[in-house]
Amino acid sequence: MKTEDETLTTQESLAIITEMISKAEGNVKENSIYFLLWGSVVAFANVGMFTLIQLDYRHPYVVWLIALPAWAITIYIGYKQGKKARVTSHLDRISAWLWFSFGIVIFTLVVFGKMINYQLNPVILLISAVPTIVSGVIIKFRPLIMGGICLWVFGILCFLVGNPWEFLIGALAMILGYLVPGIMLRNKKAN
Numbered sequence: 001m002k003t004e005d006e007t008l009t010t011q012e013s014l015a016i017i018t019e020m021i022s023k024a025e026g027n028v029k030e031n032s033i034y035f036l037l038w039g040s041v042v043a044f045a046n047v048g049m050f051t052l053i054q055l056d057y058r059h060p061y062v063v064w065l066i067a068l069p070a071w072a073i074t075i076y077i078g079y080k081q082g083k084k085a086r087v088t089s090h091l092d093r094i095s096a097w098l099w100f101s102f103g104i105v106i107f108t109l110v111v112f113g114k115m116i117n118y119q120l121n122p123v124i125l126l127i128s129a130v131p132t133i134v135s136g137v138i139i140k141f142r143p144l145i146m147g148g149i150c151l152w153v154f155g156i157l158c159f160l161v162g163n164p165w166e167f168l169i170g171a172l173a174m175i176l177g178y179l180v181p182g183i184m185l186r187n188k189k190a191n
C-alpha cells in the first residue's frame with residue numbers, strides 16, 4: 001500500500017478506475033429485480049386498465065393500486081441492499097440519485113396528474129427512458145439501452161393513439177423496456 005506522500009502511477013490510477021467501474025456495473029446488475037418488479041407491475045396495470053375501460057368499469061384507474069405494494073417492496077429491497085456491506089463507487093451514487101430523482105418525478109406526476117388530464121402514460125414512458133438508457137450506459141448493457149429507446153418510442157406512440165389503446169402500448173413498452181432487459185440482466189448476472 002502506498003503512503004500518503006507517494007503518488008499513483010498512471011497505470012495504478014487506471015486500475016483503480018477500472019475496478020470502480022466494474023464494481024458499479026456489478027451493483028447495478030444486482031438491481032435487475034427492480035426492472036422485473038416494475039416491468040411486471042406496470043405491464044399488468046396497463047393491461048388491467050385497458051380491460052376495465054373495455055368493460056366500461058366506472059373506475060378503471062383502481063388497477064393502479066397494485067403499485068402501492070410494489071413501492072413497499074422496492075423500499076424494502078433497497079433497505080436490505082443498503083445494509084449489505086459493499087463498496088459503492090461514484091457511479092453507484094449517480095445511478096442511485098438518478099433513480100431516486102425519477103421516483104420523485106413520477107410521484108409528482110401522479111399527484112398532479114389532473115392538471116394534465118391524467119395523460120400520464122406517455123409522459124411516464126418518456127421520462128422512464130432516461131434513467132433506463134443511462135443505467136444501460138453505466139453498465140455497458142446494450143439491451144437496457146435498447147429498452148430505454150423502446151420506452152421513448154412507445155411513449156410517443158401513446159400520444160398518437162390515445163385512450164384506451166395507449167394502455168396496450170404501455171404494457172408492450174414495459175415488457176420490451178423493462179422485463180426483457182431485466183431478464184437478460186438477471187441471466188447475465190447468473191453466468
